[in-house]
Amino acid sequence: MLEYNLQFFADNGDKTEEPTGKKLSDARKEGQVAKSREIGNCLTLFVFFLVIRLMAASMGGKFINIFDSVYRTIPIMTVYPQGEMPFREIGILFRTGIYNVVMIILPIMLIGVFIAFVGDLLQVKWKPTTKPLKPKLSKLNPLKGLKRLFSPNSLVELLKSLLKLGLIAAICYSYIKDKVFLLFDLYEMPLMQAIALTGNTITDLGIRVSAVYIVIAAADFGYQKWKFHKDMMMSKQEVKDEYKNAEGDPQVKGAIRRKMMEASRRRMMQELPKADVVITNPTHYAVAIKYEPSLREAPYVIAKGEGHLAQKIKDVARENSIEIVENKPVARMLYHNVEIGETVPPELYQAVAEILAFVYHLQGKI
Numbered sequence: 541m542l543e544y545n546l547q548f549f550a551d552n553g554d555k556t557e558e559p560t561g562k563k564l565s566d567a568r569k570e571g572q573v574a575k576s577r578e579i580g581n582c583l584t585l586f587v588f589f590l591v592i593r594l595m596a597a598s599m600g601g602k603f604i605n606i607f608d609s610v611y612r613t614i615p616i617m618t619v620y621p622q623g624e625m626p627f628r629e630i631g632i633l634f635r636t637g638i639y640n641v642v643m644i645i646l647p648i649m650l651i652g653v654f655i656a657f658v659g660d661l662l663q664v665k666w667k668p669t670t671k672p673l674k675p676k677l678s679k680l681n682p683l684k685g686l687k688r689l690f691s692p693n694s695l696v697e698l699l700k701s702l703l704k705l706g707l708i709a710a711i712c713y714s715y716i717k718d719k720v721f722l723l724f725d726l727y728e729m730p731l732m733q734a735i736a737l738t739g740n741t742i743t744d745l746g747i748r749v750s751a752v753y754i755v756i757a758a759a760d761f762g763y764q765k766w767k768f769h770k771d772m773m774m775s776k777q778e779v780k781d782e783y784k785n786a787e788g789d790p791q792v793k794g795a796i797r798r799k800m801m802e803a804s805r806r807r808m809m810q811e812l813p814k815a816d817v818v819i820t821n822p823t824h825y826a827v828a829i830k831y832e833p834s835l836r837e838a839p840y841v842i843a844k845g846e847g848h849l850a851q852k853i854k855d856v857a858r859e860n861s862i863e864i865v866e867n868k869p870v871a872r873m874l875y876h877n878v879e880i881g882e883t884v885p886p887e888l889y890q891a892v893a894e895i896l897a898f899v900y901h902l903q904g905k906i
Contacts, residue, residue: 587655818864
């Protein structure tokens with residue numbers, strides 16, 4: 541005899557099933573998507589340095605004009621008597637300077653916001669939700685906070701951060717080590733040349749860092765998609781429960797179907813005494829026919845049954861003195877092709893009319 545444990549055949553909750561469309565849709569509504577924050581960050585950083593490189597000369601000229609305007613205004617303020625401060629003029633100068641600086645950097649900020657938005661849109665498409673913004677008391681639980689802090693996901697994020705810092709540090713070192721002697725000569729250069737050299741050095745370095753950052757972000761996006769799919773995996777029991785919730789419990793549906801059939805059968809048996817004739821197989825099928833010329837153009841079926849129900853229909857027919865006529869082909873065709881309440885099809889008019897004429901003759905109606 542071989543010993544075996546039935547627990548091996550039980551569903552132990554392992555998530556081995558692919559996520560269903562409903563679970564993915566529900567997760568999307570909750571704001572759970574496969575998204576890498578690094579995509580938006582790297583694109584924003586890359587475009588930022590690229591725009592700075594293209595607009596450096598124009599921006600530098602505007603900043604110099606601002607400094608020039610400020611320094612030209614300072615001598616005017618010295619004409620005030622000693623001990624008096626030109627607060628009004630200082631306020632105007634300050635507000636004007638802030639406004640001019642904001643107007644210079646505003647296009648870059650707007651471009652950065654737009655690129656970050658596009659980065660998220662490319663990853664998760666357009667389907668906004670406010671669910672992630674709703675406060676959750678569970679997030680205030682210190683035990684769950686510690687659990688998240690020391691979770692495998694936190695360890696992965698730490699390793700990614702260290703990798704990014706290491707790569708960025710290596711790129712910065714390899715680039716600056718060849719420029720360091722040139723940067724020491726900044727004090728001996730004219731102002732515009734020094735500004736241009738500094739700007740070119742910063743933007744070139746930023747673009748190189750951004751290019752490597754894009755590779756890191758692409759790898760992180762692949763990891764996030766894999767992790768999201770893994771987190772969305774379902775156990776067999778979860779799939780069954782979801783099917784029950786969506787389609788209804790099969791046992792409950794079966795009970796409802798039985799109740800409906802019983803109610804329909806009761807209504808059918810209540811209408812049966814109104815029948816003109818019951819056509820039988822004679823043992824397998826029974827179909828009750830009613831003909832009311834004032835209501836319908838053709839006879840119609842008010843009850844039908846098979847097996848035990850057919851026998852019950854015949855018993856009720858005998859109790860109510862309804863004629864029972866044996867006609868195997870007509871009974872089979874009516875049972876299989878005509879539902880309760882429907883009229884007899886034209887191809888059976890002749891056969892049913894002959895049966896009704898026979899019944900009416902027996903009853904002395906014709």
